[in-house]
Amino acid sequence: MRSLKVRFALLLGSIALVVVLAAAGVLAAIGAAERTIDRTLAAQGRLELLAELSGRMTQFGMAAVETIGNPDLAPEAMGIARSNVDRALTTVDEALSRSVAGSDDPLDRMQYALRSRPMAQLRAARVILDRQVSQIVRETDSEKRQNSIKGALNGFGAMTGQPLSFLIEAERRSMVLGSDAARELSRRLRIAAALAVLDALGLVVLLWRSITRPTLARIEAVRRAAGAIGGGKxxxxxxxxxxxxxxxxxxxxxxxxxxxxxxxxxxxxxxxxxxxxxxxxxxxxxxxxxxxxxxxxxxxxxxxxxxxxxxxxxxxxxxxxxxxxxxxxxxxxxxxxxxxxxxxxxxxxxxxxxxxxxxxxxxxxIELDRRALGLAPVLAEAVDNLASEAARRRVALTFEPGARDLEVLADREWMRQVVESLIDNALRHATGLTRVVVALSGGGAAPARITVTDDGPGFGDREQTLFERFRRGDRPAEMGFGIGLALARWLIEQHDGTIRLGAGEDGHGARVTLDLPPLDLTVEGDDAASRDDRRMRKDDAA
CATH class of the missing domain: 1.20.120 (Four Helix Bundle (Hemerythrin (Met), subunit A))
Structure with missing residues (x-):
């Protein structure tokens, strides 16, 4: 056998054969046990019917005595007893007929023939006693009636005693034989079960030695080899x-x-x-x-x-x-x-x-020298410093100072450089640029607002990333002197302000908005005093 499929098919076929044989043996044992039990139960049932028949016969004899002893009474008791006896005889006959119905065993038929004659004797005894009672009832002499009834009852007892005893003994022997047959069947089944177990164990050992053990040994060798290969060997x-x-x-x-x-x-x-x-x-x-x-x-x-x-x-x-x-x-x-x-x-x-x-x-x-200053001159200086660069690039750079100058507390040079950086970024990075407007607005309680607006392509989706440190534009070859949006935001926040990027007018171009808090004289005075204290400490140290 060169194929594992054939080996496992043989193994499964052998197991299936063992299972089928075991099932057939169990079914045969169950059938034999059922037949034995049915015979025993049938004999027990007939024995109970014979006991009932014996009682009915006795009641019939007692009814006959009462009828002869009191002839003036109605004969209903005698008729009822007669009907009970006939019904019991019919029931016993039917039970005997069922015991041989469908059976081909000659022993069953012989036993039925042996039981038929006593049953005929019982019927004859009932008929004879019934006739004798009819004749005795017509006798007028009471003494003769007494003698006649005694003789009739003695004859009835002689005619029914022996057949009933025979039938009861026969059924009792049938029960004993059924019990013996059941014990014999149980013994045979135990022997057959032990032999079947031994045969199954022998078959299992044979299959284990010839098929299962060699296959498992080869599989184990493959497993060990796979483990060794997995371990690097x-x-x-x-x-x-x-x-x-x-x-x-x-x-x-x-x-x-x-x-x-x-x-x-x-x-x-x-x-x-x-x-x-x-x-x-x-x-x-x-x-x-x-x-x-x-x-x-x-x-x-x-x-x-x-x-x-x-x-x-x-x-x-x-x-x-x-x-x-x-x-x-x-x-x-x-x-x-x-x-x-x-x-x-x-x-x-x-x-x-x-x-x-x-x-x-x-x-x-970085050190900030925050002082009170007007934003308009600072913005004008930033615009003037980059005017030549804007003219070289053919860009109109204008300054809109607003209605009046606005004062804030800030570092002049850093503020100028922040605005110059924003203008420089617009000039260097805005493609197709034609106009840059620096405007100053606000006043009163509102913050001072500086806006640098151009008509270029705008910021687009890069608004948030432009504030990143060391972030460069799309044209890194133009170096310039700008300080960058990251540093610009840091400086504006140090001045307590905010910086925002957005779109220009009508959604076109770019706009950078710087909001700075208005000048607070109290804060400005405190800052001036602090600067004077620092200056005096430096002079003392010098």
């Missing part, structure tokens, strides 16, 4: 002893182990190459980080050095311009030239101060 191999389903499984396991072994070798080689690549890339990244750190340090040092180096000569230039302007009259009036030099130098100084602020903001060294 990829050189594990199984011997292919048969060509059945388990043999094919063993062959597949061997092929799987061989493929896994080859794949593990390739994975080990790839891992080594990957580790070398990662190590090389890590070294490159370290070197790049070191270079970036050096560049960043150089950049910071450059900002600081440039700021300090440029501020000193610019201060000298401005001083010389002031001295020349205050000097006596000359042949040539250089006042306009000096005014232009001063104006350009002041703008360059502002740029240098902006560079210094940016350098300090990147290092976290």
């Amino acid at each position: 990829l050189d594990t191999r199984l011997s292919v002893a048969t060509r059945d389903e388990l043999g094919l499984l063993v062959a597949n396991v061997n092929r799987m182990a061989a493929r896994l072994s080859r794949r593990e070798g390739r994975v080990a080689a790839d891992r080594a190459a990957l580790e070398d690549t990662v190590e090389a890339r890590t070294a490159d990244l370290r070197a790049a980080n070191a270079r970036l750190e050096a560049v960043d340090r150089s950049r910071r040092r450059f900002f600081a050095d440039v700021s300090h180096e440029l501020r000193t000569p610019l201060t000298v230039i401005l001083g010389e311009c002031d001295l020349a302007a205050r000097a006596g009259p000359r042949i040539t009036d250089h006042a306009p030239a000096f005014a232009t030099i001063r104006k350009r130098a002041m703008r360059l100084k502002l740029r240098v101060e902006d560079l210094l602020r940016v350098a300090r903001s990147e290092s976290g060294e």
Whole structure:
């Protein structure tokens, strides 16, 4: 048998055969037991009917005595007793007929024939006694009636006693035989059950040794091999002893182990190459980080050095311009030239101060000098500083100061630089830009509002991400001097204000709105006193 299907089919067929034979034996035993029980119960029923018949016969004899002893009474008692006897005789005959109905056993028919004759004698005894009672009742002599009834009753007893005893004894023997047959059947069934159990155990042992145990042993070998392969022992191999389903499984396991072994070798080689690549890339990244750190340090040092180096000569230039302007009259009036030099130098100084602020903001060294100031001059200066850049880009840059100037408590230079940064962002990042408007509004209890509006494409879905630190626009090549929206928001919040991004007029363009709280004289006085205290402490320390 080279197929596990045939082996398991044989196993299941053997089990099914054993089950069928066991079921057939059980059914046969049940049938035999039912027949034995039916015979015994039928004999018991007939015995009870014979006992009832004996009682009816006795009642019939008593009725005959009463009828002869009192001839003037109505003969109803005699008739009732006669009917009871006939009914009992009929019931016994029917029970005897049922015992042989459908039976082909000659013993049953012989026993029925033996019981028929006593039953005929009982019927004859009832008829004879009935005739004798009829004759005795007509006798006029009471003594003769007494003698006649005694003789009739003696004859009736002689005729019924022996048949009844025979029938009762026969039924009793039938019950005894049924009980003996039941015990014999029980003994045979026990022997048959023991033999069936032994045969089933022998068959199970045979099937276990020939089919189940070899199959389980091979499955266990496959399980151990799979566990070893799963544990990393990829050189594990199984011997292919048969060509059945388990043999094919063993062959597949061997092929799987061989493929896994080859794949593990390739994975080990790839891992080594990957580790070398990662190590090389890590070294490159370290070197790049070191270079970036050096560049960043150089950049910071450059900002600081440039700021300090440029501020000193610019201060000298401005001083010389002031001295020349205050000097006596000359042949040539250089006042306009000096005014232009001063104006350009002041703008360059502002740029240098902006560079210094940016350098300090990147290092976290931001100090605010909050004072009471009017916003209109600050905004006008911011617009004037970027007017040339707007003209170069052909963008109309206008300032709308509003009805009156608004005073706030703020750092003048940082406020100017924030507004310049917003204008610079609009000029550099708005595609198709034609107009930028800086407006001042508010007053009274309402906050002072600064708006920078353009007619460009707007912010779109980037409104929230533009406030992120180090976030850059879509045109990173244009560097500019802006401080960025993240720093602008931080500065406005330090001034207790808010900054919002939104759309321009009619939903087109972009608008940046700065709201600053109006000037509170009490707060301004406190801040001035605090600054004076700090200045005095510095002078004392110096």
